[in-house]
Amino acid sequence: MNDKKLIGIDLGGTTTKFAIMTEQGDVQQRWSIDTDIMDEGSHIIPNIVDSINHHLQIFDMEPKDFIGIGMGSPGSVDIDAGTVTGAFNLNWKGTVYPKRDIEAGTGIPFAIDNDANVAALGERWKGAGDNAQDVVFITLGTGVGGGIIMNGELLHGVAGSAGEIGHVTVQPQGGYLCTCGKHGCLETVASATGVVRVARDMAEQYAGDSKLKKMLDDGDEISSKIVFDLAAEGDPLAVKVMDRVMYYLGLAVANVSNTLNPKYVIIGGGVSNAGKTLLDQTTNYFKQFTFPNVKNTTTVRLATLGNEAGVIGAASLALQYNN
Template identity: 45%
Template sequence: MSEKWIVGVDLGGTTTKIAFIDIDGELLHKWEIPTDNSNEGQNITINIANAIDQKLVELKEQKTKLIGIGMGAPGPMNYDSGVVLNVVNLGWKDNFPLQESLHTLTALPVVIENDANCAALGEMWNGAGKGTNDLVCVTLGTGVGGGVIANGNIVRGINGAAGEIGHITSIPFGGAPCNCGKSGCLETIASATGIVRQAENELSKADVKGPLATIFAENRKVTAKDVFDCARNGDEVAKKIIDEVAFHLGFALANIANTLNPQMIVLGGGVSRAGDILLDTVKVNFSMFAFSAVRESTNLALATLGNDAGVIGAGWLIKNKLNI
């Protein structure tokens, strides 16, 4: 076990994950606290600071054991000042000085980063992308998020919007509306929400048969997991939907790879738990559209850290900042 510990924090709208991590990226202790967004979010950093102190008491450790706090947070932010810009679901209606607040409360160095970027950093440091410096992480959940790492550094873009892979246009005309205000985004197809929408559209047609149709008839709804489970059992409707998802995902990832030539593309999030039935078909489409030199050098893999990716990547922020 390492002499010193890093604190990793993954701030979510409902819960906040906190972990003590060694300098090799191994989780030593992890726990969660509720995210209290009352009082315009003023309690969030207070509760995190208190939770860290309480855990040290519980473990009979001194605060000198800790070398810093890395934190992933949702929403846009000013990376120079550590200010998070207007995240309403956390109660922060105006710019909130997240980095300064947590530093003042803990007297520890604090680095903040977008939560999707932290997940990418976690997979790079100690997950599926361990040992790589050029990596793209795509999170397939309720939406589609992404993080891009080039030469070991997060690519943020001019106003922090780089890596918004979910908003690549997949269907230029007549696509489903997206929460971002556009239509036809990759997110409307490859997210869990998009998969359910496509499934329910197909199942609403007359004379559709099969296990997925039976689930829909009984419950008047299906889940993305239902689609993948039924596809494994040969359901034609489910297989058609997965083929559509894998086509658009493979096409988009090939174009990303043609631009960035990463060593690895990692697929994470709840949808990625479908496993090989999704990954194998994505790989076929990726190979079809990737430039030959890219096709031979970029590996597609499933994420390995699950819900721990965010806190581990947040810990990497401190390791990198302090050059440990």
Template identity: 45%
Template sequence: MGGKCLAAVDIGGTTIKMAFLTVEGDIIRKWAIPTDQADGGTNIVSDIVRSFSNELKQDGLTNVDVIAVGVGAPGPADPIKGTISGAVNLGWVNNYPLKRLLEEALKLPVFIENDANCAALGEMWRGAGNGTGDLVCITIGTGVGGGIVSKGMIFTGVSGSAGEIGHITVVPENGILCNCGKHGCLETVASATGIVNLYKEEGKEAPDARAVFLQASKGDEAAKRVIDRCAYYLGLAIGNIANTMNPAKIVVGGGVSEAGDALLLPLEQYVRQYTFPRAMEVLSIEKATLGNDAGVIGAAYLAKVKTVS
């Protein structure tokens, strides 16, 4: 491998992505293992440790060759206590001691953060952020995640729940029930699931958001209206975020962003409509560039800033 490296882990609901990276953020090697959600996620840490150790051995290395490990996990994170809460899909509900468990097993410094926050750090460091220290990253997939970077560091808020962009209320009356228990969240109308929800309100059915975008490209007026509504709700939320945070960039990623200009062009128009002119002067909307690597790159950045002078 040549010199000491950073290790990174990005824990998802179906797969756990892992990587070794240089301190400059170049991926040396990456791999993935399935996420074992059985028994309240109690096997996840041991699976990570086993895979990590096997990969080190494969390269003829030990943990001495690793500076630190950065970890992104779903749910609000408390980086100081090293706990994850609210990762319902994994079974980690209240103050799961992820940092302590990994440090005890790996005998290395471990730093944890919310997975969407790690993706934001990754895009800032080596992606669409292009080094800017002030950006907001929005990931639009099955849900809507977000991360806020200010002066090069994640803005977490008091309890680690800052950046929950998907739970901004954009439909204040008669909104769809969200998994969080509120109605009218952005996630219910702008995620892949939300797009299907809106299409259903038009009296039509689609298996997924990709199918709705395909129908729109074929001239389906209902599908076109759905995409416009999705862009409207996103633009309204982003405008309010921009007015509050005054970032240099809004980076949009996730599966839904693959729709490209069909979504991003109307989105930019709505953002312009709802953003304070002074904030809009310096704002650009960029498509995320790192794809599935954003999480591990951001986790590595987290480990780097905590350990490398």
């Protein structure tokens, strides 16, 4: 028999998503529950266990029907121990033991990795990555995260920080202070809040006519989406802001590519909804900052799975139990 299934879990600060998938990566069932972060997040793992067991009953399935469960989590993940530390948006203060507790609660083998790595696996497997051996994934959201797959394997590095492309220094002098404590990180300019920060700063020195300038002067709430939408409409300040963000993003993507020569660099996350314009501008700077063999063989792409990447990639973590 070769039709055992995988379970993928994407654990987020507001919602926990689940999927039952085939080994080939076809989604057969999907559901989600609210993430209950009350009481220091102590309900999160029991709720996950209950939800899995409940759905197995509904679908008339048993633990032996599954190869394993994979989960993507915020925080600092120890993949060998199966623990999570410092996931502040889950209200988890100390170290939590998802592997121990979910295996005990479901009777199914369990694997875990951080959310950006798991999304990278998903995009590589079923999204823009065409299942290539060498894929870099960058997600532009509230923060900027990433995951790197080389020789078909996820990279973690000596202390789990491989793929933290959001903290590549793109502005070595005069860069903004990042939440990490360092200056000039990609995240300070290319995250959702980073784009707004760049817009505010450039608006101060901008004297021409601009709807974006007027909104900022009026104290209107703006977002990266508003900035990019205005850029698409030709607003001259918004065009400049977007160009500056794409310059730093293109530089970072280029240097990751000069270092790794992946087949694809995939850009996802909410900020990447700017779509083709973002892809074209990033690619232009990417080409300016890559040397010929990389320029000719590495391709920048937009993610295609959206929010699904996490749950699909998480399920693929469980494939390691398939012997």
